[in-house]
Amino acid sequence: MPRRLASSAVASTFLLGLLTVGPASPGAVASPTIEDDIVIDSADGTPIVATLMLPGGASGTDRVPAVIGTHGWAGSRSTEPSGLAAVLLDRGYAILTWDSRGFGESGGEANVGAPGFEVEDARALLSYLAGRSEIMRDGPGDPRVGWIGGSNAGGVQLNTAAFDRRVDAIVPEISWGNLIRDLLPGGVPKQTWDLALYGSGKATGTLLGLQSPAGPQTESYAFQINQAFAEATATGTISEPIRQWFSERSTTRWSGRIRTPTLILQGTIDTLFPLEDGFANFRRIRRAGTPVKLIAYCSGHSLTGCPYPGGDFGRSRRRERGRSLPDRRIIRWLDRWVKGRDVRTGPAFEWQAQDGRYRGAPWWPLPGTRRVAGAPLRTGPLVGPGPGGGDGPADGNPAPASELGVTAARRIVLGPFARIRDVVGIPRVRLRGAVTGLQGYVFLELIDVAPDGTRVTLDDQVMPVALQGGEVDRRAALHGVSWRLRPGHRLELELTTGSAQYSIPRTGPFSVDLTARVSIPLTR
Numbered sequence: 138m139p140r141r142l143a144s145s146a147v148a149s150t151f152l153l154g155l156l157t158v159g160p161a162s163p164g165a166v167a168s169p170t171i172e173d174d175i176v177i178d179s180a181d182g183t184p185i186v187a188t189l190m191l192p193g194g195a196s197g198t199d200r201v202p203a204v205i206g207t208h209g210w211a212g213s214r215s216t217e218p219s220g221l222a223a224v225l226l227d228r229g230y231a232i233l234t235w236d237s238r239g240f241g242e243s244g245g246e247a248n249v250g251a252p253g254f255e256v257e258d259a260r261a262l263l264s265y266l267a268g269r270s271e272i273m274r275d276g277p278g279d280p281r282v283g284w285i286g287g288s289n290a291g292g293v294q295l296n297t298a299a300f301d302r303r304v305d306a307i308v309p310e311i312s313w314g315n316l317i318r319d320l321l322p323g324g325v326p327k328q329t330w331d332l333a334l335y336g337s338g339k340a341t342g343t344l345l346g347l348q349s350p351a352g353p354q355t356e357s358y359a360f361q362i363n364q365a366f367a368e369a370t371a372t373g374t375i376s377e378p379i380r381q382w383f384s385e386r387s388t389t390r391w392s393g394r395i396r397t398p399t400l401i402l403q404g405t406i407d408t409l410f411p412l413e414d415g416f417a418n419f420r421r422i423r424r425a426g427t428p429v430k431l432i433a434y435c436s437g438h439s440l441t442g443c444p445y446p447g448g449d450f451g452r453s454r455r456r457e458r459g460r461s462l463p464d465r466r467i468i469r470w471l472d473r474w475v476k477g478r479d480v481r482t483g484p485a486f487e488w489q490a491q492d493g494r495y496r497g498a499p500w501w502p503l504p505g506t507r508r509v510a511g512a513p514l515r516t517g518p519l520v521g522p523g524p525g526g527g528d529g530p531a532d533g534n535p536a537p538a539s540e541l542g543v544t545a546a547r548r549i550v551l552g553p554f555a556r557i558r559d560v561v562g563i564p565r566v567r568l569r570g571a572v573t574g575l576q577g578y579v580f581l582e583l584i585d586v587a588p589d590g591t592r593v594t595l596d597d598q599v600m601p602v603a604l605q606g607g608e609v610d611r612r613a614a615l616h617g618v619s620w621r622l623r624p625g626h627r628l629e630l631e632l633t634t635g636s637a638q639y640s641i642p643r644t645g646p647f648s649v650d651l652t653a654r655v656s657i658p659l660t661r
Contacts (some may be wrong), residue, residue: 167193183245184351187235197270206286213241242349299391306474314414324603328640373642404437412617446493490621511550523635533594552627562658574647
């Protein structure tokens with residue numbers, strides 16, 4: 138029987154791994170060969186447990202390229218083909234999956250895709266594949282290989298590709314960028330995600346390790362992960378050594394070194410690793426002269442799922458064998474850069490708005506985009522911390538009327554629009570005024586207001602900003618969005634003193650009296 142993910146209901150629901158990104162494949166012409174419980178020693182001696190799936194007919198005289206991938210945080214490897222991996226196996230790729238260190242049956246401590254740890258594990262796996270007679274090689278010790286996977290399985294791709302050029306193509310999905318901004322945006326802990334990630338990994342990190350083919354494995358987290366959780370819970374922030382530890386694992390720190398063709402898929406509704414992570418890595422890799430493509434799609438770490446028509450499959454006039462546009466692009470990217478086939482991979486930037494449709498552009502920012510300043514929002518005195526701003530635990534919503542004028546303020550800042558305008562990028566805000574108290578906290582979101590008065594927060598995104606007591610003059614970037622404003626619609630800026638998504642540190646009551654002015658990346 139295939140091994141099930143060793144994870145809690147929370148982790149298995151929204152922490153994506155390698156094999157949950159595509160529809161099931163039709164039966165293969167020849168049965169694949171599956172080798173399980175392969176133990177490979179990493180550079181520091183940590184045992185990494187893997188599974189190799191070979192397409193029918195693969196041999197020392199009929200070599201095949203490989204696609205590799207691990208799993209999401211708190212998960213474990215798949216030991217049988219399913220989803221997109223089954224499609225790739227049918228198309229003649231070998232598939233290598235493994236348990237990341239600290240999870241599943243592998244040993245060691247989870248280190249968040251770190252150089253020197255998970256990166257070295259991946260390099261050992263590449264060397265293992267280079268020694269397999271069935272796998273194509275580009276040279277001694279250099280296997281022909283692509284890499285897919287999401288979340289934890291995406292971040293390690295980017296960091297490995299920065300240090301090892303043997304990988305021929307990578308496809309990181311919904312991976313992190315700047316880990317400090319992702320986990321502590323604006324200086325405020327992401328309460329829901331921090332609890333879910335820490336708890337799910339602790340609960341499952343050693344479960345399968347006790348039955349590992351490498352012998353019992355009982356380790357789980359690096360000390361710094363435990364320390365970060367303790368500090369953030371107790372004080373609402375993290376110390377400088379812990380901040381530096383996470384910064385060294387940020388993909389945006391290393392992605393400018395990548396020379397491997399990279400297809401980035403980043404979720405528009407992802408409230409853990411938001412869209413700006415994809416924008417940042419896309420820019421860094423492109424500046425390095427490396428072939429790169431970005432797809433912004435309705436997916437990612439979310440408790441509510443994609444509300445757009447068709448979900449992340451989208452509303453498309455053309456469906457190829459029932460596969461979504463992201464899956465079709467992944468397959469073609471691998472065929473182009475791993476198999477060397479002359480196939481089209483689509484425009485450099487493709488994005489999905491809330492109408493469900495995918496659109497393409499030759500680059501990002503979208504051609505014709507300019508920054509437009511919105512009307513100022515003057516909050517008047519607001520007290521904090523507020524009760525929740527109308528937000529869910531991992532999604533943004535407009536504040537209820539009962540909070541307006543007390544803990545929340547909002548104003549139409551642009552529109553109504555005479556024609557369609559697209560907002561695909563990173564809005565920015567300037568805050569001026571005063572905070573009374575030791576420290577204040579505000580939470581900002583953009584809202585699409587329809588002609589009938591219906592309000593919808595753009596892509597569920599809420600950005601916190603911690604403000605020191607006293608006079609305020611602060612500039613901040615909001616989370617990235619991918620949105621289409623229809624004729625007659627207006628854009629609203631909302632500021633609250635509380636959000637159910639975030640944990641406000643125990644620094645006492647406060648009040649704010651601010652003027653907020655937002656600038657929007659708007660297409661003409």
